[in-house]
Amino acid sequence: MTADLEKLTPELQKNLTDFADANNLSVRELAQLYNMIAIHKFIMECHTTPITQNKTNRRWYTRLPNGKQVVKTSRTDLEEIIVSYYANLPEVKQQFMQLGLLPSKETYAMAEPPKPSNTCTLKTIYPQWLELRECEVGMNTLADDLVYWKTYIKDSIADIPLSQLGRTKLKAWGCRIIKDHSLKKSTFPILKEP
Numbered sequence: 001m002t003a004d005l006e007k008l009t010p011e012l013q014k015n016l017t018d019f020a021d022a023n024n025l026s027v028r029e030l031a032q033l034y035n036m037i038a039i040h041k042f043i044m045e046c047h048t049t050p051i052t053q054n055k056t057n058r059r060w061y062t063r064l065p066n067g068k069q070v071v072k073t074s075r076t077d078l079e080e081i082i083v084s085y086y087a088n089l090p091e092v093k094q095q096f097m098q099l100g101l102l103p104s105k106e107t108y109a110m111a112e113p114p115k116p117s118n119t120c121t122l123k124t125i126y127p128q129w130l131e132l133r134e135c136e137v138g139m140n141t142l143a144d145d146l147v148y149w150k151t152y153i154k155d156s157i158a159d160i161p162l163s164q165l166g167r168t169k170l171k172a173w174g175c176r177i178i179k180d181h182s183l184k185k186s187t188f189p190i191l192k193e194p
């Protein structure tokens with residue numbers, strides 16, 4: 001069970017729908033994004049230690065429940081550390097699973113195995129990878145992953161069988177993406193010589 005998008009205000013539903021359309025997101029991806037927002041909001045409400053900004057160096061400060069002080073140059077980066085800390089606590093993960101915001105271990109057990117390698121593509125394994133990725137990284141990273149999928153992978157190499165997706169094809173794809181999107185070569189480690 002995922003967060004119920006129908007419980008949102010009509011204005012927020014419209015904003016989310018417009019965002020999904022503009023970024024070519026499926027309903028499932030939109031629900032996952034909504035879940036990430038819900039998790040972020042819940043954790044930030046639970047974090048009772050004040051978040052302050054030093055007027056001199058403009059850095060953001062807070063203390064985690066374990067006593068460790070965290071300092072970041074932006075509030076967004078600080079919040080990502082806070083959310084990551086809480087989300088990795090076993091009791092918090094369990095609570096999220098009970099609320100339906102994270103897939104349970106049973107969900108992973110019931111997931112069908114990938115198709116045989118001759119028909120398995122990035123598109124066929126993407127939903128399972130995304131579910132696992134949700135539990136491993138912060139919300140900002142996951143949002144970046146969704147954008148990267150839509151921008152670079154979905155319409156270019158997602159339908160090529162993995163058995164045919166060798167180093168040469170990946171290198172050609174990476175070079176094309178770098179040229180088309182004016183990126184740095186360091187964006188794609190596959191382009192580095194072995």
